[in-house]
Amino acid sequence: MDIRVKICGLKEPAHVAAAAEAGAAYVGFVFFEKSPRNVGIAQARDLAVEAPVGVAKVALTVNADDAFLDKLVETVPLDMLQLHGSESPERVAEVRTRFGLPVMKAIGIADAEDVAKIDTYGAVADQLLVDAKPPKTAELPGGNGLSFDWRLVNRKYWPRPWMLAGGLTADNVAEAVKMTGARQLDLSSGVESAPGVKDIGMIRAFMKAVENAL
Numbered sequence: 001m002d003i004r005v006k007i008c009g010l011k012e013p014a015h016v017a018a019a020a021e022a023g024a025a026y027v028g029f030v031f032f033e034k035s036p037r038n039v040g041i042a043q044a045r046d047l048a049v050e051a052p053v054g055v056a057k058v059a060l061t062v063n064a065d066d067a068f069l070d071k072l073v074e075t076v077p078l079d080m081l082q083l084h085g086s087e088s089p090e091r092v093a094e095v096r097t098r099f100g101l102p103v104m105k106a107i108g109i110a111d112a113e114d115v116a117k118i119d120t121y122g123a124v125a126d127q128l129l130v131d132a133k134p135p136k137t138a139e140l141p142g143g144n145g146l147s148f149d150w151r152l153v154n155r156k157y158w159p160r161p162w163m164l165a166g167g168l169t170a171d172n173v174a175e176a177v178k179m180t181g182a183r184q185l186d187l188s189s190g191v192e193s194a195p196g197v198k199d200i201g202m203i204r205a206f207m208k209a210v211e212n213a214l
């Protein structure tokens, strides 16, 4: 079984193309103004329209309201919405119904109590993103290049497809897959030469490391 990879925080068509060419199944666009990876709706539209056929285009939003999501889904050809804020299970269900796209809910993990939340969101989301919980001092609610203790999700089963995220790199991905059993992975910082600056060589190296991880 192949591992499916999502490369998040892409801002340039060449990086979207390189991710797809290297075998990424998903590409992610970040809508969060404080992020060095932030894109506007018009920019995301151009990236999505030019994306190679077959790669799934995911929009990452943080506690977005209906007006923003209306504009987003009307303008950008998307395959999935990723909710990366403190959206409640009720809000996840509402977004799923209202916008007619599969919804992936990110859950930040620092301890076993956080792991229990995955079951709650598993009842309402199409996919789950199991990510490191951001430190209280972090500016960003995700994309901080930090891993959590992978033993917390070792041999867990959830009734929804899930992705492992948080601090993945070409150097640690084999161990991450071995410890967690993840079959989908999501990363951003691990393929960047500086915050928000994707590196095609690092994208290729990560995808190669994933191929060798199984």
Ligand SMILES: O=C(O)c1ccccc1NCC(=O)[C@H](O)[C@H](O)COP(=O)(O)O
Residues within 6 Å of the ligand: 008, 009, 030, 032, 035, 036, 037, 038, 060, 062, 084, 129, 131, 140, 141, 142, 143, 144, 145, 146, 165, 166, 167, 168, 186, 187, 188, 189, 190
């Ligand atoms: O990447 C951002 O800047 C960002 C901003 C606001 C919310 C979430 C954000 N990123 C989430 C991700 O890119 C990934 O889902 C994940 O957290 C992995 O990030 P990384 O640890 O950098 O590989």
